[in-house]
Structure formats: C-alpha cells, structure tokens
Amino acid sequence: MKKYLQLAKITFEEYLVYRLNFYLWRFRSFIVFLTLLFFWLAIYGDRTEFLGYQKAQMITYVIGIAFLRTIVLGSRSADLGPQIRSGELTKLLLKPIKTIHFWFTRDVVDKGLNLFFTIIEILAIVWLLKLSFYLPYHLTTYFSFAVLSLMAIFLYFFLSFTLSVVAFWTEEIWATRWLFGVIFLEFLAGAFFPLDVLPSWLTKIIYLTPFPYLVFFPMKIWLEQLNSGEIIMAIFICLIWLIFFWWLAVFLWRKGAKNYGAYGG
Amino acid sequence: MLMVVKLIKIWLMFTSRAAQSALLTTWAGVLFIIGKIVRFLLFFVFLFVVLSTVKNLAGYNREQVIFFFLVFTLIDALVQFFFRGVYHFRPLIVSGDYDLDLMKPLPSFFRPIFGYSDILDFVTLIPLWFYFLWFVFTNHLFAGIGDLILFFLLLGNSIVLGFAFHLFVCGVCVLTTEIDHLIWIYRDLTSMARFPTDIYYKFIQYILTFTIPVVILFTVPAKALLGLLSWQWVVLAFLISGLFLWGSFKFWHYALSRYSSASS
Numbered sequence: 001m002k003k004y005l006q007l008a009k010i011t012f013e014e015y016l017v018y019r020l021n022f023y024l025w026r027f028r029s030f031i032v033f034l035t036l037l038f039f040w041l042a043i044y045g046d047r048t049e050f051l052g053y054q055k056a057q058m059i060t061y062v063i064g065i066a067f068l069r070t071i072v073l074g075s076r077s078a079d080l081g082p083q084i085r086s087g088e089l090t091k092l093l094l095k096p097i098k099t100i101h102f103w104f105t106r107d108v109v110d111k112g113l114n115l116f117f118t119i120i121e122i123l124a125i126v127w128l129l130k131l132s133f134y135l136p137y138h139l140t141t142y143f144s145f146a147v148l149s150l151m152a153i154f155l156y157f158f159l160s161f162t163l164s165v166v167a168f169w170t171e172e173i174w175a176t177r178w179l180f181g182v183i184f185l186e187f188l189a190g191a192f193f194p195l196d197v198l199p200s201w202l203t204k205i206i207y208l209t210p211f212p213y214l215v216f217f218p219m220k221i222w223l224e225q226l227n228s229g230e231i232i233m234a235i236f237i238c239l240i241w242l243i244f245f246w247w248l249a250v251f252l253w254r255k256g257a258k259n260y261g262a263y264g265g
Numbered sequence: 266m267l268m269v270v271k272l273i274k275i276w277l278m279f280t281s282r283a284a285q286s287a288l289l290t291t292w293a294g295v296l297f298i299i300g301k302i303v304r305f306l307l308f309f310v311f312l313f314v315v316l317s318t319v320k321n322l323a324g325y326n327r328e329q330v331i332f333f334f335l336v337f338t339l340i341d342a343l344v345q346f347f348f349r350g351v352y353h354f355r356p357l358i359v360s361g362d363y364d365l366d367l368m369k370p371l372p373s374f375f376r377p378i379f380g381y382s383d384i385l386d387f388v389t390l391i392p393l394w395f396y397f398l399w400f401v402f403t404n405h406l407f408a409g410i411g412d413l414i415l416f417f418l419l420l421g422n423s424i425v426l427g428f429a430f431h432l433f434v435c436g437v438c439v440l441t442t443e444i445d446h447l448i449w450i451y452r453d454l455t456s457m458a459r460f461p462t463d464i465y466y467k468f469i470q471y472i473l474t475f476t477i478p479v480v481i482l483f484t485v486p487a488k489a490l491l492g493l494l495s496w497q498w499v500v501l502a503f504l505i506s507g508l509f510l511w512g513s514f515k516f517w518h519y520a521l522s523r524y525s526s527a528s529s
Binding site for chain 1: 296453469
C-alpha cells in the first residue's frame with residue numbers, strides 16, 4: 001500500500017511540473033461544459049419542460065456530465081498503449097508493482113485533482129448564471145447514485161485498460177481508442193445529451209452496450225427518473241459489464257504480457 | 266505565380282506521401298472513417314429529433330439549424346484536411362529535425378502546416394459535399410447566385426483564417442513545444458459553431474467573433490448562403506481574417522527568431 005501512496009504522490013507532483021498542460025486541459029473541459037450548457041439554455045428559452053426534462057433537470061444533467069466526465073471518464077490508463085508500443089512498459093514490469101494497480105493509482109490521482117477544479121468551475125458558473133439545480137428528494141437516490149457511479153469508475157477503468165492492452169497485438173492503438181474510447185464512448189454514454197431524447201429504437205440498441213452505465217444511468221438516478229426496479233436493473237447490468245471487462249482486461253493483459261516483445265525498449 | 270505552382274506541386278507530393286502513410290494500415294483508416302461517419306450521424310439525428318420538437322432555435326427553423334451544422338462539418342473537415350500537418354509539428358521541434366526543413370528552399374511554414382494533409386478527411390469530404398448540395402437545393406436554402414458566390418468567397422476566407430490560427434499555434438510550439446492542447450482548444454471552441462452562434466449570450470458571441478473568430482469561420486459563410494448577411498459583416502469577416510493572417514505571420518517570424526534548434 002505504501003508504494004502506491006508514493007506513486008500517487010509522484011503522479012501528483014508530475015501535474016505540478018507540467019502545469020501549463022493541466023491548465024489547458026482544464027480550459028478545454030470548461031469549454032465543453034459551457035458549450036453544452038449554453039446550447040440547452042438556448043433550447044429551453046422560456047420553456048420549463050422539454051422532451052421529458054424540466055429545465056432544472058436538464059441543467060443538472062449537463063452539470064452531472066461535467067462531474068462524471070471527471071470522476072468516471074478521467075483517466076491516465078490510455079498512456080499504457082503507447083508504452084507497450086515503445087517498449088517503455090519494460091521499466092514498469094521490472095518493478096515490484098502490479099501494472100493494473102499502477103494505472104489505477106494514477107487514474108485516482110487524475111480524477112481527484114480534476115474533481116477539485118471541476119467543482120470550483122461548476123460552482124462559479126452556477127453562481128454567476130444563477131442556475132437552478134435539481135437536488136434529489138430521497139436519501140436512497142444519493143446512495144444509488146454513489147453506488148452506480150463507483151461501479152462506473154471501475155467499469156471505465158477496465159474498459160480503458162482493455163483498449164490499451166490491444167497495443168500488444170496491433171500498432172493501431174490510436175485509431176481503436178479514438179473510435180471506441182472517444183466517439184462511441186462520448187455519444188453512447190450520454191456525455192453530450194441524454195440518450196432518451198433519441199428515437200426509442202436507437203436508445204434500445206444503445207442500452208445493450210456498456211456505455212450508458214457510465215454517465216446516462218447515474219444521471220437518470222440522480223434526476224429520480226427511474227423507479228426502484230429500474231435502478232436495481234441498471235446496477236445489475238452494470239455489474240455484469242464490470243465483471244466482463246474486469247475478466248477481459250486481466251485475460252488480455254496476461255496473454256499480451258506473454259506476447260510482449262519490448263520493441264524499442 | 267511560378268512560386269505558387271511550385272508550392273502546389275510540392276504540396277501534392279507531400280499529400281501523396283501522407284496518403285500512402287495513412288493507408289499503409291487500412292484497418293486504422295477504416296476505423297477513423299467509421300468514427301467520423303458515426304459522429305456525424307449521431308449529431309445529425311440528435312439535432313433532427315430536438316429541432317423536430319422545438320421547431321426553432323434562436324429564430325432558425327429545423328432545416329436552417331441542420332444547414333449550419335452541415336456548413337460547420339464541411340469547413341471543419343476542409344481545415345483539418347489542409348492543416349493536419351500541425352499535429353506532426355511538435356516531434357520535429359522537440360527532436361530538432363525541423364532544421365532540415367529550414368534548409369530547404371521552401372517557406373518556413375510550409376512543411377509544418379501543409380506537410381501532412383489528411384486523406385481520410387478528403388475521403389469524407391466528397392460524400393459530404395454531395396449531401397450538402399442536395400440538402401441545400403431540396404430545402405430551398407439557396408437564396409441566389411450572388412449569395413452562392415459570396416459563400417464560396419467566405420469559404421476561402423475561412424480557410425485563410427484557419428491557416429492563420431494554425432500558423433499561430435505552430436509559432437507557440439516553436440517557443441514552448443506545446444501544441445496539442447492548443448489545437449484541441451481550437452477544436453473545442455470551434456465546435457461551439459455546430460449550432461448557430463446566435464444561440465449564445467452576447468458576450469460569448471463577441472468572444473467568438475474577435476478572439477478566436479469562430480463566427481467568421483463558420484457562421485458567416487452559412488449566413489451568406491442563406492442570404493442573411495449584411496455587407497458590414499462581409500467587410501468585417503475579410504478584415505478580421507486579414508488582421509489574423511498578418512498577426513500570425515508576425516508572430517511566426519518572431520517565434521522563428523527564437524528557435525534554438527535545441528535537440529539537434
């Protein structure tokens with residue numbers, strides 16, 4: 001445990017060294033948040049309800065996207081792919097440290113640091129624009145949201161790890177990650193808009209993928225738009241995806257590590 | 266004139282090499298094209314569904330909003346196609362290999378900006394243009410031949426503005442070796458023009474007109490074709506592009522004078 005705490009400290013210090021990178025990254029996240037927010041504010045105008053969402057609920061959804069992007073989709077494990085291709089992974093393999101734990105520790109630091117700034121940015125915008133924010137009425141909602149969000153963090157970690165491990169077999173790591181880890185992920189997770197505004201035949205297809213459990217379903221729980229049966233079902237399906245990707249990530253890692261040629265290392 | 270023809274020939278050679286490199290691994294090319302199509306379709310469906318319910322956005326009807334989205338996609342793909350080279354510039358600066366380009370009888374900005382035109386963007390541009398023209402004519406969004414000419418002039422103006430911004434970013438890269446985040450900030454800011462920029466608060470519209478002129482890049486050409494553009498905006502668009510181009514060249518030359526070729 002001590003070595004992972006030390007690793008977390010080093011990762012944190014790395015951010016302090018490359019401060020400009022971090023500030024620019026925060027600026028980017030802020031722009032994405034503002035774009036979505038202003039789009040929906042324009043759509044609502046004087047309306048109070050649209051496509052099944054009250055104005056406060058939609059604003060909350062957009063704020064929730066910014067929050068969940070940080071704690072669920074924020075990740076450093078994407079760096080593993082290039083390390084495998086460059087042979088840099090060898091340095092890590094020689095250390096008495098588990099690779100999955102190594103990347104998860106770095107992920108946690110990334111999420112924590114970004115979360116701090118995200119909360120400040122969100123509070124500033126909510127205060128400046130005097131936005132109304134939807135707070136759930138029931139305590140169980142907070143609990144269910146926390147449970148599903150926590151599972152989503154692990155689900156995304158194993159999903160991202162799986163995409164990175166593909167680098168053992170192919171050089172096309174960026175193309176694969178871009179398609180599955182950016183385009184599919186952001187749209188199908190509901191990180192741009194609530195999925196249920198799309199035609200129902202399309203949402204039914206999207207619900208079959210693991211992505212909606214990362215952002216969309218946690219937000220539906222927060223907005224209290226799911227009944228208890230639907231919440232349990234969402235948590236159960238998320239658990240199945242989580243177990244599947246955990247197994248897949250470990251399986252592919254073990255296979256790949258045997259295959260590893262340390263090119264360029 | 267002779268110089269321009271020579272540069273076009275060199276650009277075609279660069280582009281041919283870049284295309285060979287991009288198509289070397291077909292699988293990656295296929296994945297990128299699938300991604301671009303999926304992103305376009307999902308945004309399209311989303312806008313269609315939302316605008317079918319809301320009927321109008323900032324005074325524009327559904328077809329007009331989709332038209333703005335199509336113009337955004339077209340210009341974005343054009344700019345990416347021409348200036349993708351900037352994504353490859355940082356390694357040249359960090360390694361010092363940019364020295365080799367400076368020794369060639371080419372404008373100093375040529376390789377960084379035009380050295381890696383993206384064939385995959387070009388592939389997506391062809392069907393996109395066909396669909397755009399079909400959409401414009403079937404929905405009667407075409408106001409007249411004068412507006413069409415103005416649209417193409419402003420499209421050219423947008424490409425000049427895109428060039429100016431990418432040149433500025435390359436200048437920053439020479440000075441700081443930072444480029445990726447700046448380019449992505451540009452991409453994020455420009456993505457605000459997926460929708461008509463009139464939907465944003467006035468102060469944001471000012472920022473999007475005078476700082477990173479997203480409005481000039483995307484909204485102004487779209488409004489020209491719809492016949493909604495006043496002459497003052499046309500003058501302002503060319504003026505801002507001219508100013509940005511001038512400023513970017515000045516900054517680029519300043520950055521070059523500070524280039525230390527550190528790693529070579």
